[in-house]
Amino acid sequence: MKLLLSYLITIILVYFQPTDAKVTEDWDSIDSRTVPDWYDKAKVGIFVHWGLFAVPGYDSEWFWNEWRAQGKIDVLEFIKQNYPPGFTYQEFANQFTGEFFNATEWASLFKRAGAKYVVLTSKHHDGYTLWPSKYTYSFNSVDMGPHKDIVKEVGDAVRAEGLRYGLYHSLLEWFNPLYVADVANGGATTEFVDNKIFPEMVELVNTYQPEIFWSDGSWDMSDVYWKSTKFLAWLFNESPVKDTVLTNDRWGNNTNCLHGDIHTCIDRYNPGVLQAHKWENAMTIDWRSWGYRRNSNIEDYATTKQLIELLIETVSCGGNILINVGPTKEGHIDPLYQERLVSLGEWLSINGEAIYESHPWVKYQNDTLTSGVWFTQKNGFTYASVLDWPENNVLKLRAVSELINSNTRIYILDGNRELNFTGDNGIVSIEMPDRAGVRSNDAWVIKIQ
Numbered sequence: 001m002k003l004l005l006s007y008l009i010t011i012i013l014v015y016f017q018p019t020d021a022k023v024t025e026d027w028d029s030i031d032s033r034t035v036p037d038w039y040d041k042a043k044v045g046i047f048v049h050w051g052l053f054a055v056p057g058y059d060s061e062w063f064w065n066e067w068r069a070q071g072k073i074d075v076l077e078f079i080k081q082n083y084p085p086g087f088t089y090q091e092f093a094n095q096f097t098g099e100f101f102n103a104t105e106w107a108s109l110f111k112r113a114g115a116k117y118v119v120l121t122s123k124h125h126d127g128y129t130l131w132p133s134k135y136t137y138s139f140n141s142v143d144m145g146p147h148k149d150i151v152k153e154v155g156d157a158v159r160a161e162g163l164r165y166g167l168y169h170s171l172l173e174w175f176n177p178l179y180v181a182d183v184a185n186g187g188a189t190t191e192f193v194d195n196k197i198f199p200e201m202v203e204l205v206n207t208y209q210p211e212i213f214w215s216d217g218s219w220d221m222s223d224v225y226w227k228s229t230k231f232l233a234w235l236f237n238e239s240p241v242k243d244t245v246l247t248n249d250r251w252g253n254n255t256n257c258l259h260g261d262i263h264t265c266i267d268r269y270n271p272g273v274l275q276a277h278k279w280e281n282a283m284t285i286d287w288r289s290w291g292y293r294r295n296s297n298i299e300d301y302a303t304t305k306q307l308i309e310l311l312i313e314t315v316s317c318g319g320n321i322l323i324n325v326g327p328t329k330e331g332h333i334d335p336l337y338q339e340r341l342v343s344l345g346e347w348l349s350i351n352g353e354a355i356y357e358s359h360p361w362v363k364y365q366n367d368t369l370t371s372g373v374w375f376t377q378k379n380g381f382t383y384a385s386v387l388d389w390p391e392n393n394v395l396k397l398r399a400v401s402e403l404i405n406s407n408t409r410i411y412i413l414d415g416n417r418e419l420n421f422t423g424d425n426g427i428v429s430i431e432m433p434d435r436a437g438v439r440s441n442d443a444w445v446i447k448i449q
Helices: 002-015 027-031 038-042 063-070 073-082 089-095 103-112 150-160 177-184 191-208 228-237 304-316 335-354 399-403
Strands: 044-048 117-123 164-170 212-216 279-284 319-325 373-378 381-386 394-397 410-412 417-419 421-424 427-431 444-448
Touching: 027 228, 038 164, 038 319, 063 073, 063 089, 103 150, 103 335, 117 150, 117 191, 117 212, 150 164, 150 191, 164 191, 177 191, 191 228, 279 304, 304 319, 304 335, 304 373, 319 335, 335 373, 335 381, 335 444, 381 394, 381 399, 394 399, 399 427
Parallel strands: 044 117, 044 319, 117 164, 164 212, 279 319
Antiparallel strands: 373 381, 381 444, 394 427, 410 417, 410 444, 421 427
16 A cells, blocks of 8 residues: 555656746755656667777777776787777777768667667767767767767657657766866866866757756766756756656766656666656666677577566566667667567567556556566556466466456457456466467567456
8 A cells, every 4th residue: 555655646746746836956846846748658768879989899888997997807908909009099989980870770770669769878988979069179979980960860860750869978977187186076176067067968958959868977976066956957947858858867876766757776777566756777688788799699688588578577667668779880780689679669569558658557566376477557458468378378367356347358469359268266367369379479468458
């Protein structure tokens, strides 16, 4: 009952606050603002991590930090074997060619995958921006590299496909002298924030008008140093996207899982139970990296079934899933990523009714008798997403027994076929069709009317 009340209170706070109230520079005000409901309805997004780290394509998107700060042995050896003495990270920009980059093809793939929104990394922790920011001193994709405004091209293409567009932005920059000095001073100085980050974020929002501002890189300093509440008050009161934008919780080393419109908490966050606050599972198809890796192996990647299972579990517990891909330095999305996304989209084209615009069943997220069965609800229907085909084609469920009466009808979404069922001693036995006669291979959805 406490969880139910908490969930209902959250929904009321999120969706029914006065829309004309000004947000003030404090978390109580920011956390109580009206959150656009398009995000909760969307459920599925695509994350894109692209930047200079795709050039070495080795180990992870943290390549520069692993090389210069951590001194990882294998990374140091990789540099020694493949680059001349004195080589710098900035020189990777000459090889960040992007000759196969085609934003229209990207957006078409993401729509085919069933995504409703896309979040692009506008700048990662290395400080290289994918737009011509006047605060980067030419360390950007227009002045160095592909000579293109990637943020604009992707945004135009994504929106042309009818998808929402968001931008990831890292607060910190590992080796920026202003940031290094502020950290050394324990945050007593804020030269980096005042002269670089704050105006850069305002520029990014004013120029490209993202509907998600996905912040990261805040872990060294508190929200006070980052002046997070000041920026968010501007974003929600004065920016050109004040009525449609939402943000996550990474605004300081004291804000994760506590503040913001979306709780992302930690990478690949998947609590497995209903949360009282809207949350997101930002995860990678490549289990080991957000950026492209040339040295990856097939076992490093999520299978289509694993991807679908994570989607089902996430949505049943009230979250959205943000599925990451890492393009090559040429701007090409590897066929393995494409295959996973297209397969996901095919499954959603059959079973998306149980995903999009659904909400969790507050009482049960998964079945209490048969493991691997997760529930969502929508428009008076209950949907049971089944991860493993039942033995002898008979699916036994306990949680739904309270929904069964003389008017109940049960269907499988794959083919929209009505199924026979019986109820006895609190257990509902559903006669599934022959498995050879359904199109889905990885999970199946039962609709209870």
